[in-house]
Amino acid sequence: MSPAQTVALTITLLVASNLFMTVAWYGHLKHLDTTPWYLAAVVSWGIALFEYLLQVPANRIGYAGGMSLAQLKILQEVITLAIFVPFASTPAGSIGWPSSLSRHAPTPSKFSSAIPIGSNRL
Numbered sequence: 001m002s003p004a005q006t007v008a009l010t011i012t013l014l015v016a017s018n019l020f021m022t023v024a025w026y027g028h029l030k031h032l033d034t035t036p037w038y039l040a041a042v043v044s045w046g047i048a049l050f051e052y053l054l055q056v057p058a059n060r061i062g063y064a065g066g067m068s069l070a071q072l073k074i075l076q077e078v079i080t081l082a083i084f085v086p087f088a089s090t091p092a093g094s095i096g097w098p099s100s101l102s103r104h105a106p107t108p109s110k111f112s113s114a115i116p117i118g119s120n121r122l
Contacts, residue, residue: 006065013058014076018083020051026087 001009024047028040035043055076062072 001065003065006061007067010058010062010065010067010072011075011079013054013061014079015083017051017054017058018076018079020047020054021080022083022087024048024051 024044027047028035028044032040032043059072062075063069067075
């Protein structure tokens with residue numbers, strides 16, 4: 001297998017793995033919200049099994065093809081963001097952020113007022 005084919009196969013498997021991961025981690029919040037947590041956990045673990053059945057070979061193929069552990073991890077994180085951000089932006093992913101928390105969430109302006117400009121101490 002050529003290096004380009006190795007990278008393409010690794011990316012394809014990691015994308016498929018991430019789709020399963022996103023459903024396993026967050027799908028139960030919307031689709032099993034009235035189910036007891038332990039049943040939702042079992043369903044999520046079942047879905048996560050398919051994630052690992054794709055993720056482990058992807059990492060092995062990439063590593064055997066010359067990719068480093070750092071490259072594989074960075075690739076995984078980029079793919080995770082590329083899949084999760086659109087998911088979170090759709091009605092399927094709109095689990096919601098409590099408005100009471102968003103009022104108190106840290107913002108750059110809250111941090112900048114606490115640190116004097118030109119100060120070398122934090």
